[in-house]
Amino acid sequence: xxxxxxxxxxxxxxxxxxxVKKTLSAHHICMINVMGSPGAGKTSLxxxxxxxxxxxxxxxxxxxxxxxxxxxxxIAALGIPAVQLNTDGACHIEAMSxxxxxxxxxxxxxxxxxxxxxxxxxxxxxxxxxxxxxxxxLSIPEGDDKVExxxxxxxxxxxxxxxxxxxxPYFDFDESRVRANYGTVNPGAPLLRxxxxxxxxxxxxxxxxxxxxxxxxL
Amino acid sequence: xxxxxxxxxxxxxxxxxxxVKKTLSAHHICMINVMGSPGAGKTSLxxxxxxxxxxxxxxxxxxxxxxxxxxxxxIAALGIPAVQLNTDGACHIEAMSxxxxxxxxxxxxxxxxxxxxxxxxxxxxxxxxxxxxxxxxLSIPEGDDKVExxxxxxxxxxxxxxxxxxxxPYFDFDESRVRANYGTVNPGAPLLRxxxxxxxxxxxxxxxxxxxxxxxxL
Numbered sequence: 001x002x003x004x005x006x007x008x009x010x011x012x013x014x015x016x017x018x019x020v021k022k023t024l025s026a027h028h029i030c031m032i033n034v035m036g037s038p039g040a041g042k043t044s045l046x047x048x049x050x051x052x053x054x055x056x057x058x059x060x061x062x063x064x065x066x067x068x069x070x071x072x073x074x075i076a077a078l079g080i081p082a083v084q085l086n087t088d089g090a091c092h093i094e095a096m097s098x099x100x101x102x103x104x105x106x107x108x109x110x111x112x113x114x115x116x117x118x119x120x121x122x123x124x125x126x127x128x129x130x131x132x133x134x135x136x137x138l139s140i141p142e143g144d145d146k147v148e149x150x151x152x153x154x155x156x157x158x159x160x161x162x163x164x165x166x167x168x169p170y171f172d173f174d175e176s177r178v179r180a181n182y183g184t185v186n187p188g189a190p191l192l193r194x195x196x197x198x199x200x201x202x203x204x205x206x207x208x209x210x211x212x213x214x215x216x217x218l
Numbered sequence: 219x220x221x222x223x224x225x226x227x228x229x230x231x232x233x234x235x236x237x238v239k240k241t242l243s244a245h246h247i248c249m250i251n252v253m254g255s256p257g258a259g260k261t262s263l264x265x266x267x268x269x270x271x272x273x274x275x276x277x278x279x280x281x282x283x284x285x286x287x288x289x290x291x292x293i294a295a296l297g298i299p300a301v302q303l304n305t306d307g308a309c310h311i312e313a314m315s316x317x318x319x320x321x322x323x324x325x326x327x328x329x330x331x332x333x334x335x336x337x338x339x340x341x342x343x344x345x346x347x348x349x350x351x352x353x354x355x356l357s358i359p360e361g362d363d364k365v366e367x368x369x370x371x372x373x374x375x376x377x378x379x380x381x382x383x384x385x386x387p388y389f390d391f392d393e394s395r396v397r398a399n400y401g402t403v404n405p406g407a408p409l410l411r412x413x414x415x416x417x418x419x420x421x422x423x424x425x426x427x428x429x430x431x432x433x434x435x436l
Contacts, residue, residue, distance in 0.1 A: 015253055038255045038339045038368060039360025066340060068366045089370065091309060091340035119367070120356045122284060122309035122338055141359030141382065142257025148286045149337070150256060152307065164359065 013127050016095035020102065027107045030216035031098075031115060032209065033129055035153065037146075038119030041163040043071045044196035045137060045205075046114045050078055051190030052206035057111040057213055062101060064118050071116060083172040092123035095130055100110025112213050120178060121150040125157070133212050139164040144174045147181035155185040159192065161170045161205060231345050234313035238348025241430075247324045248434035250427065251318075251347055253371060254338030254355030255364075259381040261289045262330045262414035263355060268296055270424035275329040275431055280319055282336050285332040290332060298324060299374045311343035315349055330431050339368040343375070347363065351430050362392045365399035373403040376380060377410065379423060384413040 024031050043063075050059055050194050061082045063072040072084035083101055085093065093115065105113070115131065117124040125136075136157040138146055141164060147154045154160060162175070162184055182191060190208065194201035242249050252260050261281075268277055279300045283400040290302035303311065303321055311333065323331070333349065335342040343354075354375040356364055359382060365372045372378060378400055381395070400409060408426065412419035 027224055031265075036366055037257065037337070038361075039357075065367050067369055069362055070365075070366060089340075091338070118340065119255070120340055122336065123341070124324075126351070138295070139257075139359065141357065141433075142255075145288055146256055148288060149283050167359070167388065170376075170385065190364055 009071075010126065013095050016099055017128040017130045020023050020095050020098050020198060021132075022103060023108055024113075024132070027110070028127050028217050029107065029110050029113055030090065030213045031113045031130060032130045032133045032135060032212075033052065033115050033117060033124075033131035034135050034137065035117045035124045035157070036119065036141070036163075037121050037142055038156065040119065040137040040139040042116045042119070042137055043074055045072060045161065045194065046116060047193075048077070048081055048196045048199070048202045049114070049209065051110070052202060053210065054080070056210065060110045060113045061199055062098065062113060063116045064116055066118060068136050073163040080206075081110070083106055087118060091118055091120050093117050093129055094127050098129045112209075120177060121146065121153045131159050132216055133209070135159045135161055136162045138178070140167045140171050140173045143171075146175045147178055147185065149166065151185050154182050157186065159208065160186075162191065162193045164195060164197075165193040165200065166198050181209070185194045224386045227321075228344065229432065231313050234235070234317055238313050238316050239350075240315055241317075241320060241325075242348060242350070243434075245328070246329050246435050247331055249331045249347075249349045250353060250430075250433045251335060251342075251349035252353050252355065253335045253342045253375070254337065255339050255360055255379075258337065258357040258360065259414055260334045260355055261292055262405040263290060263379065263381060263412065264334060265296065266412075266414045266417070266420045267332070267424055267427065268293070268298055270420060271330070271428065274428065278323050278328045278331045280316065280331060280333045282334055284308070284336060294359040301327070301337075304334060309336055309338050310345050311335050311347055312345050316347045317397070319366060326407050329435065330427075331346070339364065339371045342373040350434055351427070352376045353379055354397070355379045355381050357383045358389050358391045362395045365396055365403065369403050372400055374406065375407065377408050377426065378404075380409065380411045382413060382415075383411040383418065384416050396407045
């Protein structure tokens with residue numbers, strides 16, 4: 001019974017996701033869905049990227065959280081339009097929520113919107129939200145077995161970012177295992193390494209994203 | 219629409235959870251639901267506890283994962299009866315799955331069953347599975363804002379374990395923030411610190427659990 005219902009919700013979600021995509025496309029906005037476990041470093045990644053991208057592009061952020069608004073406050077402190085989306089218990093963001101939020105953002109004055117999804121390696125991957133680009137973050141402390149255990153999150157993404165890479169010396173993390181498994185489920189997709197603390201890798205990731213923003217501008 | 223359906227599923231889940239509880243109670247088995255983010259150290263915690271508890275108690279393990287069986291293999295290698303439960307995409311374990319699995323375990327020869335839930339700080343907290351005890355793990359690398367962001371997981375648990383505590387020097391983790399927030403949502407509930415790597419804190423956690431197993435034996 002549950003599976004049938006999920007299917008209905010997901011069909012509906014797909015429809016709304018396409019509508020959101022059209023709205024964003026009409027405004028030449030590149031929306032980026034940032035996904036990963038709790039504490040993988042999603043907010044830090046977004047704030048680091050803002051630092052690199054804000055001189056060239058107009059940025060907005062939608063911060064998804066079950067509860068609270070600490071992340072939106074962190075972003076707003078950077079002078080970036082930020083909306084906090086509280087899912088009140090739901091473990092992922094759905095396209096319907098984005099559709100409802102978009103009119104509250106200055107769409108004519110934005111080139112890119114980062115959406116920080118709920119910290120969760122499972123459900124967010126199942127729900128398209130009208131994004132042009134999906135980024136999955138896996139932090140070094142989480143371990144090297146996550147691609148095998150949570151395959152959809154790594155299959156259905158445009159880029160895998162290994163975060164907290166400066167922590168490599170302190171954890172038994174076999175990067176070749178991750179690369180092999182990721183290469184199997186998502187052949188040819190890029191893998192980048194970053195440390196938001198040291199700044200390593202942020203420029204490469206920023207270049208990768210700028211390329212996608214440029215495409216949306218055409 | 220979605221909320222109504224979720225409610226139906228959850229009512230049903232509650233009923234089955236009570237049935238599972240009765241079955242376990244009849245066999246004097248203490249079932250422990252171990253929850254936490256992907257990579258928080260759930261399997262390591264369980265294997266460390268097995269080392270301390272196995273001379274006194276007969277242990278079984280149910281390993282929940284979306285896919286794969288690496289965790290059940292780790293447990294079985296210790297000579298412990300282990301069942302791998304693959305949820306095939308679902309982000310949490312439901313009581314119905316436990317009910318279906320129990321007859322496959324040697325219930326007359328077990329005192330305690332550890333259930334490793336899906337790595338997820340959201341959904342598992344919503345689904346009782348017939349457990350006598352809930353343990354929530356939060357690893358230091360995940361950050362000190364998780365109680366605010368994922369409140370239910372910390373409200374509806376019997377014990378919070380701060381894992382990878384040996385990593386404290388490398389992360390900006392404000393333990394007092396976690397203690398304050400946890401104390402607010404779950405007053406009086408215990409908080410323990412462990413490092414599965416160094417073994418620190420495992421004895422205390424093991425004592426805490428043994429106390430609960432003893433209660434189930436009465």
